[in-house]
Amino acid sequence: MKACGLVVEYNPFHNGHLHHIEAAKEKSNADCIIAVMSGPFLQRGEPSVIDKFHRTRAALTAGADIVIELPYAYAVQSSELFAKGAVHSLHQMGVNSICFGSEIGEIEPFIHTVNTLQSTITKYNQIVKMHLNEGDAFPQATNKAYEAIGINHLDIMQPNNILGLSYVKTIMKSNLPIEPLTIQRLNNQYHDETIEHTVASATSIRKELQTVGLTEKALQTLPKGSIQQLQHYKETAGIWHHWEQYFPLLHYKVMTMEKQQLTTIHGVDEGLENRIKRTALHAQSFSDWMQKIKTKRYTQTRLQRVLVHILTDTTKEEIDRFTQNCSVPYLRLLGMSNQGRNYISQHKKHTAIPIITNLKKSLPADLSLDERATNVFYSVLHADNRIKLRKQEFSGPIIADAFT
Amino acid sequence: MKACGLVVEYNPFHNGHLHHIEAAKEKSNADCIIAVMSGPFLQRGEPSVIDKFHRTRAALTAGADIVIELPYAYAVQSSELFAKGAVHSLHQMGVNSICFGSEIGEIEPFIHTVNTLQSTITKYNQIVKMHLNEGDAFPQATNKAYEAIGINHLDIMQPNNILGLSYVKTIMKSNLPIEPLTIQRLNNQYHDETIEHTVASATSIRKELQTVGLTEKALQTLPKGSIQQLQHYKETAGIWHHWEQYFPLLHYKVMTMEKQQLTTIHGVDEGLENRIKRTALHAQSFSDWMQKIKTKRYTQTRLQRVLVHILTDTTKEEIDRFTQNCSVPYLRLLGMSNQGRNYISQHKKHTAIPIITNLKKSLPADLSLDERATNVFYSVLHADNRIKLRKQEFSGPIIADAFT
Numbered sequence: 001m002k003a004c005g006l007v008v009e010y011n012p013f014h015n016g017h018l019h020h021i022e023a024a025k026e027k028s029n030a031d032c033i034i035a036v037m038s039g040p041f042l043q044r045g046e047p048s049v050i051d052k053f054h055r056t057r058a059a060l061t062a063g064a065d066i067v068i069e070l071p072y073a074y075a076v077q078s079s080e081l082f083a084k085g086a087v088h089s090l091h092q093m094g095v096n097s098i099c100f101g102s103e104i105g106e107i108e109p110f111i112h113t114v115n116t117l118q119s120t121i122t123k124y125n126q127i128v129k130m131h132l133n134e135g136d137a138f139p140q141a142t143n144k145a146y147e148a149i150g151i152n153h154l155d156i157m158q159p160n161n162i163l164g165l166s167y168v169k170t171i172m173k174s175n176l177p178i179e180p181l182t183i184q185r186l187n188n189q190y191h192d193e194t195i196e197h198t199v200a201s202a203t204s205i206r207k208e209l210q211t212v213g214l215t216e217k218a219l220q221t222l223p224k225g226s227i228q229q230l231q232h233y234k235e236t237a238g239i240w241h242h243w244e245q246y247f248p249l250l251h252y253k254v255m256t257m258e259k260q261q262l263t264t265i266h267g268v269d270e271g272l273e274n275r276i277k278r279t280a281l282h283a284q285s286f287s288d289w290m291q292k293i294k295t296k297r298y299t300q301t302r303l304q305r306v307l308v309h310i311l312t313d314t315t316k317e318e319i320d321r322f323t324q325n326c327s328v329p330y331l332r333l334l335g336m337s338n339q340g341r342n343y344i345s346q347h348k349k350h351t352a353i354p355i356i357t358n359l360k361k362s363l364p365a366d367l368s369l370d371e372r373a374t375n376v377f378y379s380v381l382h383a384d385n386r387i388k389l390r391k392q393e394f395s396g397p398i399i400a401d402a403f404t
Numbered sequence: 405m406k407a408c409g410l411v412v413e414y415n416p417f418h419n420g421h422l423h424h425i426e427a428a429k430e431k432s433n434a435d436c437i438i439a440v441m442s443g444p445f446l447q448r449g450e451p452s453v454i455d456k457f458h459r460t461r462a463a464l465t466a467g468a469d470i471v472i473e474l475p476y477a478y479a480v481q482s483s484e485l486f487a488k489g490a491v492h493s494l495h496q497m498g499v500n501s502i503c504f505g506s507e508i509g510e511i512e513p514f515i516h517t518v519n520t521l522q523s524t525i526t527k528y529n530q531i532v533k534m535h536l537n538e539g540d541a542f543p544q545a546t547n548k549a550y551e552a553i554g555i556n557h558l559d560i561m562q563p564n565n566i567l568g569l570s571y572v573k574t575i576m577k578s579n580l581p582i583e584p585l586t587i588q589r590l591n592n593q594y595h596d597e598t599i600e601h602t603v604a605s606a607t608s609i610r611k612e613l614q615t616v617g618l619t620e621k622a623l624q625t626l627p628k629g630s631i632q633q634l635q636h637y638k639e640t641a642g643i644w645h646h647w648e649q650y651f652p653l654l655h656y657k658v659m660t661m662e663k664q665q666l667t668t669i670h671g672v673d674e675g676l677e678n679r680i681k682r683t684a685l686h687a688q689s690f691s692d693w694m695q696k697i698k699t700k701r702y703t704q705t706r707l708q709r710v711l712v713h714i715l716t717d718t719t720k721e722e723i724d725r726f727t728q729n730c731s732v733p734y735l736r737l738l739g740m741s742n743q744g745r746n747y748i749s750q751h752k753k754h755t756a757i758p759i760i761t762n763l764k765k766s767l768p769a770d771l772s773l774d775e776r777a778t779n780v781f782y783s784v785l786h787a788d789n790r791i792k793l794r795k796q797e798f799s800g801p802i803i804a805d806a807f808t
Contacts, residue, residue: 248783249656255779256717258772281794284787313660368662375659379652383688390685 105184
């Protein structure tokens with residue numbers, strides 16, 4: 001059986017994601033679509049709107065065959081490490097190809113860029129460092145370095161091009177037997193704040209959901225299965241998640257941490273602990289805090305990731321230990337279709353690492369990070385709902401009831 | 405000038421406390437009444453109903469001359485360490501006597517008990533240990549030991565007798581030049597749950613306040629100055645504090661701590677970390693958690709203190725460092741009358757340790773514990789109120805406007 005891998009967040013699952021699955025099937029000619037999906041917290045440093053189980057169900061309904069969880073240690077990271085974790089997880093699942101959406105929609109510019117980069121890496125690194133020292137944020141610094149080494153056929157200021165480049169880089173550098181494929185993203189801009197089409201950005205859909213609700217406008221952007229999951233989660237959990245709900249917990253946490261302790265947290269570097277402590281004193285809400293804390297250098301996304309790590313008490317040492325040599329210590333299976341079940345029963349003979357279906361028994365120590373992230377995610381629910389939903393994580397069966 | 409010291413919590417300040425100040429003045433013949441008062445969290449492991457500044461104002465209005473804060477490291481402790489911190493603080497303030505309320509109302513039985521205890525200490529300790537090993541809680545074990553060494557003229561199961569005994573013990577063991585005095589508590593039982601008289605237990609008054617409000621029944625038990633402070637705090641802070649408000653923060657904290665980390669917290673001994681983690685999973689509220697967690701051995705009070713330490717992230721190492729040799733590294737002045745001001749200007753020549761009026765400048769490292777406790781205490785307020793009230797701690801003047 002041939003498998004094609006997708007790197008996803010599905011926050012929430014929308015029409016663009018449906019198109020992605022269908023186009024990837026066609027392009028890869030695979031029998032099985034495997035999605036590696038972030039868990040409770042996402043790459044841009046925020047909680048997902050609904051939990052991973054409801055997102056898994058939406059993905060399976062829309063045609064994915066297997067959903068595995070990208071471990072927290074890779075999920076809440078800059079694109080480089082995020083991509084490494086995702087690609088190596090898919091490699092462990094035995095995929096033959098990985099298909100990603102990009103603004104450019106052709107694979108050659110990615111391959112060419114990685115080749116150019118490899119032959120000019122010293123110069124590239126020097127230029128990045130120089131611009132960082134001049135106060136640029138990381139994306140600006142890398143963009144300037146790309147220009148300086150003569151890469152101009154791939155716009156790496158486009159968010160999906162950046163991620164795609166990281167996937168291709170990982171595949172090529174580690175010499176993995178995976179074919180990179182890309183499809184063009186449909187008419188939307190990743191950062192669009194308002195819904196303009198039936199294929200809209202996840203950002204604009206979240207905004208609509210959280211400020212108004214499941215309006216006609218939002219409904220037109222979502223497959224039926226995703227709408228059901230959004231509704232079911234709201235009925236079960238009482239809320240859709242967003243950062244402001246976590247503000248009291250985060251603020252309390254920061255106010256009880258000494259600066260020295262803060263510096264042990266992953267991402268707290270270069271004196272950031274002082275800025276965090278100082279701005280916390282006057283923060284009225286999460287968005288107010290963001291306005292007070294962010295700078296040209298510390299982008300909102302980078303800061304949000306740091307704040308997620310504070311919230312989950314994730315130390316540098318834990319992340320270093322987990323991600324050294326891009327190891328993937330386990331595969332966490334969230335759900336599968338019948339086709340996915342066939343694939344796994346064949347594949348599991350070929351993989352050396354454990355495939356875990358819940359956190360109940362004989363947890364590898366590494367899973368403590370994922371456990372904490374889950375605990376934090378559900379912390380903002382009423383006790384009844386929290387206890388009920390958390391059970392799926394620790395004793396629930398995987399999601400596999402009736403997906404053909 | 406002669407000074408008499410009182411050990412207090414004033415949670416809230418009631419008619420019994422007013423009587424205590426007046427009777428202490430008369431009995432000691434002192435010119436100056438100095439109260440050492442617990443800060444945001446109290447000896448029984450709970451938040452105080454209103455903050456320390458409002459309680460200070462109530463005490464000064466009722467005739468106290470000086471209020472200093474008992475450091476957190478001594479305030480949230482069993483009676484032994486609590487008494488040591490309080491008595492040594494008052495000693496540093498130069499008091500000539502300490503006057504406490506007791507069920508028995510005479511000082512001789514206390515002195516006799518301490519003497520008996522000193523001559524039979526080995527036997528006493530053996531018996532306590534034996535009963536602890538048999539599963540008794542600490543108060544039961546000590547009571548049986550007292551009986552066994554023949555002490556029967558002081559009922560040490562009475563809460564104020566226990567505390568009083570700890571004060572007298574500290575004075576006699578450290579050979580401090582302080583005369584112990586006691587007055588009989590008026591017609592109330594410490595643990596009474598309902599208000600029966602104009603002098604009622606603080607427990608019954610808190611219960612009335614928190615379940616019904618400032619009713620006629622509650623009003624009759626409180627001096628006017630205390631009523632004003634309770635009302636003013638509610639207007640300023642929006643709430644009166646109680647444990648349930650801290651439950652989401654505490655629960656979140658426990659759910660993000662590994663067992664290993666929990667064992668570093670002061671009071672988490674003998675595998676208690678397992679019990680805390682296990683019961684947390686199903687806790688619906690603070691009181692529900694208490695029902696699930698407490699045992700004969702782990703009394704509610706002891707557990708509440710442990711949970712306060714988890715909430716404030718207070719480690720064994722911090723407490724050990726702070727309390728070694730019963731050191732009192734600073735005196736935190738909260739408020740004073742004109743008479744108090746005269747006393748302090750005379751006394752400060754004689755004390756070697758710093759008298760601190762707010763946490764703004766050049767904090768001794770030791771104060772970080774008190775700072776964290778304050779941060780946690782105000783964490784349950786709305787952001788506006790939190791920011792406003794926290795200012796008093798760090799840049800406010802002490803309370804001394806017009807008390808003669």
